[in-house]
Amino acid sequence: MKNITSDTAYQYEVAFQVRDYECDLQGVVNNAVYLHYLEHARHEFLYAKGIDFAGLHAKGKDLVLIRIEADYKLPLRSRDRFVVRMNIIREGRLRLVFLQDLYRLPDEKLVLRAKATGVCVQNGKPTLFEEVNRAFFSSASS
Amino acid sequence: MKNITSDTAYQYEVAFQVRDYECDLQGVVNNAVYLHYLEHARHEFLYAKGIDFAGLHAKGKDLVLIRIEADYKLPLRSRDRFVVRMNIIREGRLRLVFLQDLYRLPDEKLVLRAKATGVCVQNGKPTLFEEVNRAFFSSASS
Amino acid sequence: MKNITSDTAYQYEVAFQVRDYECDLQGVVNNAVYLHYLEHARHEFLYAKGIDFAGLHAKGKDLVLIRIEADYKLPLRSRDRFVVRMNIIREGRLRLVFLQDLYRLPDEKLVLRAKATGVCVQNGKPTLFEEVNRAFFSSASS
Amino acid sequence: MKNITSDTAYQYEVAFQVRDYECDLQGVVNNAVYLHYLEHARHEFLYAKGIDFAGLHAKGKDLVLIRIEADYKLPLRSRDRFVVRMNIIREGRLRLVFLQDLYRLPDEKLVLRAKATGVCVQNGKPTLFEEVNRAFFSSASS
Numbered sequence: 331m332k333n334i335t336s337d338t339a340y341q342y343e344v345a346f347q348v349r350d351y352e353c354d355l356q357g358v359v360n361n362a363v364y365l366h367y368l369e370h371a372r373h374e375f376l377y378a379k380g381i382d383f384a385g386l387h388a389k390g391k392d393l394v395l396i397r398i399e400a401d402y403k404l405p406l407r408s409r410d411r412f413v414v415r416m417n418i419i420r421e422g423r424l425r426l427v428f429l430q431d432l433y434r435l436p437d438e439k440l441v442l443r444a445k446a447t448g449v450c451v452q453n454g455k456p457t458l459f460e461e462v463n464r465a466f467f468s469s470a471s472s
Numbered sequence: 473m474k475n476i477t478s479d480t481a482y483q484y485e486v487a488f489q490v491r492d493y494e495c496d497l498q499g500v501v502n503n504a505v506y507l508h509y510l511e512h513a514r515h516e517f518l519y520a521k522g523i524d525f526a527g528l529h530a531k532g533k534d535l536v537l538i539r540i541e542a543d544y545k546l547p548l549r550s551r552d553r554f555v556v557r558m559n560i561i562r563e564g565r566l567r568l569v570f571l572q573d574l575y576r577l578p579d580e581k582l583v584l585r586a587k588a589t590g591v592c593v594q595n596g597k598p599t600l601f602e603e604v605n606r607a608f609f610s611s612a613s614s
Numbered sequence: 615m616k617n618i619t620s621d622t623a624y625q626y627e628v629a630f631q632v633r634d635y636e637c638d639l640q641g642v643v644n645n646a647v648y649l650h651y652l653e654h655a656r657h658e659f660l661y662a663k664g665i666d667f668a669g670l671h672a673k674g675k676d677l678v679l680i681r682i683e684a685d686y687k688l689p690l691r692s693r694d695r696f697v698v699r700m701n702i703i704r705e706g707r708l709r710l711v712f713l714q715d716l717y718r719l720p721d722e723k724l725v726l727r728a729k730a731t732g733v734c735v736q737n738g739k740p741t742l743f744e745e746v747n748r749a750f751f752s753s754a755s756s
Numbered sequence: 757m758k759n760i761t762s763d764t765a766y767q768y769e770v771a772f773q774v775r776d777y778e779c780d781l782q783g784v785v786n787n788a789v790y791l792h793y794l795e796h797a798r799h800e801f802l803y804a805k806g807i808d809f810a811g812l813h814a815k816g817k818d819l820v821l822i823r824i825e826a827d828y829k830l831p832l833r834s835r836d837r838f839v840v841r842m843n844i845i846r847e848g849r850l851r852l853v854f855l856q857d858l859y860r861l862p863d864e865k866l867v868l869r870a871k872a873t874g875v876c877v878q879n880g881k882p883t884l885f886e887e888v889n890r891a892f893f894s895s896a897s898s
Contacts, residue, residue: 349657350654355499355550356813360795366788369788377693384634387782392782394828394831396827398824398825402823409666493795497668503653505646511645511776519835526783526834529640540682542681543681544679547678551808638779638781639783641781
């Protein structure tokens with residue numbers, strides 16, 4: 331997954347702190363818990379752009395994860411503070427790709443690098459929700 | 473919570489085995505995970521009686537937990553096998569009380585003793601679903 | 615559990631926000647997740663008093679939950695903000711009792727009222743850690 | 757991840773059933789929960805070969821996940837039965853790669869295809885534990 335993350339700037343970030351119940355018998359955050367962190371960070375990013383994950387579901391419109399790739403670089407431990415920084419890009423017509431990097435604070439060490447690919451689904455069919463397109467990909471800036 | 477569990481017989485039981493991700497940094501099953509075990513055991517008991525928790529929800533009928541009491545007697549560890557044994561009784565007209573005891577296998581040591589109280593809710597109002605009444609409390613035996 | 619919580623003042627509080635992965639198929643926070651919230655709140659309270667749960671464990675000293683009681687009053691949903699407010703009292707010589715009330719924000723509605731009882735354990739034996747006694751129960755104020 | 761899974765035979769499989777608490781507000785198993793399933797399946801596979809994950813940790817020897825790739829093909833729902841089938845291969849001298857496919861039962865539809873890469877770590881250094889080498893990669897068959 332080299333080079334897929336823009337090393338210049340991130341569009342959004344969400345700060346966290348490890349809670350003890352997230353650690354497993356090895357004394358470090360369990361591997362599955364990072365997917366919870368990544369999901370929460372994506373939902374916060376979406377919400378900041380006016381897109382409410384739970385609200386969409388209530389209207390029969392779902393954002394669905396279809397692929398995850400993650401490289402675990404460093405373990406997080408009890409009470410560690412960290413931040414998930416991310417960008418969103420489009421792959422093809424329908425795929426939304428979140429490039430998500432997790433850094434420990436305050437030393438800024440890279441903990442996990444992930445690529446999460448999702449699609450919008452309505453009535454069982456992949457589509458691109460207008461609100462998602464408008465929020466992230468419309469060239470309103472020109 | 474002495475004497476609330478019939479020491480004679482249980483109506484239903486569900487067998488489990490501890491999965492490593494359920495253990496926390498103390499190397500034992502995390503306290504919250506037992507509520508997952510208890511919930512799953514209740515849903516299996518209900519299902520065995522013809523009541524499908526998710527199916528009911530899809531019809532706007534929800535089983536809702538209103539109180540939990542649990543005494544933690546012994547910690548469970550990686551790979552421990554155990555069983556949740558339980559009875560259901562009615563408290564008042566609307567409350568369903570599950571008396572749930574969790575035993576480690578094969579030594580039958582008591583791990584946790586719990587009392588979980590729930591109600592049926594439809595359109596925001598507590599009620600007693602006919603299917604629940606029929607399954608557990610009808611005196612069809614006479 | 616009437617009257618067990620001082621209605622006058624709380625010693626400590628921790629603020630949270632519901633993350634979507636904490637909600638179950640009923641669209642509300644799953645009952646077991648509240649025990650995670652309560653545990654995290656207790657660990658934060660302890661930490662504020664100089665007691666590090668994970669650090670103690672590394673020294674062979676464990677804080678262990680032996681009983682939980684909780685009344686679920688109101689469901690939390692996606693993105694709800696809330697706070698856990700609490701007091702600690704001693705019961706007998708060894709039991710530490712956390713009286714924990716969870717309020718939704720900003721409307722301050724009571725969501726859950728809990729009583730969590732724990733003990734300090736070292737070498738398999740219940741004891742009262744000196745650092746815990748000093749932090750919470752020494753009458754240094756007189 | 758085409759062609760990485762041998763379509764001929766799997767070395768091991770573990771059967772599961774979805775528990776209701778594993779489903780999120782979309783009514784399907786949450787994406788992070790699949791990593792719990794995969795981890796549990798790996799630990800069962802290891803155990804069947806005489807390798808105890810928790811026991812190794814107690815001796816200062818840890819199996820650590822360094823990369824996960826997963827394609828989500830189909831959602832699992834309440835009470836769905838499924839199986840995780842898998843093979844283990846070595847990549848380079850130190851990397852253990854689990855190729856794990858999750859199938860719904862009884863219809864055998866592919867739900868998730870994953871590649872989980874791990875290493876053995878002792879005293880902070882990657883190594884290959886002798887017991888792991890013996891269990892999976894020794895050519896004792898010749």
